Amino acid sequence: MIHLYTGNGKGKTTSAFGLAMRASGQGLRVCIFQFLKPKSLLCGEQVIIRKIKGIDIVAFKQSHPMFEDVSMQELKKIVEKDFIRTEKIIHEKRYDMIVLDEIINAVDQGFVDKKRFLDFLRSIPEGIELVLTGRGDISAIEQYADYITVMVEKKHPFRKNIPARKGIEY
Amino acid sequence: MIHLYTGNGKGKTTSAFGLAMRASGQGLRVCIFQFLKPKSLLCGEQVIIRKIKGIDIVAFKQSHPMFEDVSMQELKKIVEKDFIRTEKIIHEKRYDMIVLDEIINAVDQGFVDKKRFLDFLRSIPEGIELVLTGRGDISAIEQYADYITVMVEKKHPFRKNIPARKGIEY
Secondary structure, three states: OEEEEEOOOOOHHHHHHHHHHHHHHOOOOEEEEEOOOOOOOOOHHHHHHOOOOOEEEEEOOOOOOOOOOOOHHHHHHHHHHHHHHHHHHHHOOOOOEEEEEOHHHHHHOOOOOHHHHHHHHHOOOOOOEEEEEOOOOOOOOHHHOOEEEEEEEEEOHHHHOOOOOOOOOO | OEEEEEOOOOOHHHHHHHHHHHHHHOOOOEEEEEOOOOOOOOOHHHHHHOOOOOEEEEEOOOOOOOOOOOOHHHHHHHHHHHHHHHHHHHHOOOOOEEEEEOHHHHHHOOOOOHHHHHHHHHOOOOOOEEEEEOOOOOOOOHHHOOEEEEEEEEEOHHHHOOOOOOOOOO
16 A cells, blocks of 8 residues: 655654554564655664664665755756666565655655656555655645645744754754 | 644654654653553554663553443543653653653543643653644643644545554554
């Protein structure tokens, strides 16, 4: 089945990581792929997940023009190549659950071709749980999802100009 | 700060567990207390979290009249006692982050006195991250929260009468 965590609220990536943990605890083989994470930012959840047997994680070494010196065009090439890698792994059926963290941003921002992504969603083998997270336009995607949760931000300290905090936002 | 994950959508408990993992990965000391989980149900995330050094978990041996043979009155006594235990531990400041999973349900269903709960929220020591999850009326609670994410269900296989699945819903 296909799961989608989207919306502007906090909790999309953490939900996906929590779900990966739940699945692994029940014996499912899980792999997490992370898209568009700035190279320079080490997130706390990565530290812990790497220690969990039964969950693999691939944080793609992608930069982002917002954070690092890379052009949009260079980044698009890198992301496309990484996406092809995830497609291949999904079809090898070595995992029961695959998380594509921030993939919705990657599609929304044009780093992964939308038509290609929709073809990919239609091709997911039976029995695989595919978990998608990220912000962006989901109007073409939602028909393929079995679960959709929209995280709606009702309150966030960002609004009071409190910057991202270690252990909380990353 | 106080974090609240609420709403009818999937991802409240998994977000809190994912956040606990993120915090622990950045060196915060974390404790998770689970309320109102049926005794007979072992959730996958509990299996994994118990193996993570730096995160403690207390799944209170509470039953629920929906699942097990216990009266509402007996359950209220048990939940109140357990809640007092969490209050005590928070004020001992042994942890940087405390998760009270499903506490909103416990307050909403009257197992924890609402006035007592609001007094508790006002008394949280500076520097502690308190993470609350659950469904229910949050109108009196929201003023104390710094982060509020409402998980809105847009699609769920429950609606197609597909029952809860191991590794996904528990």
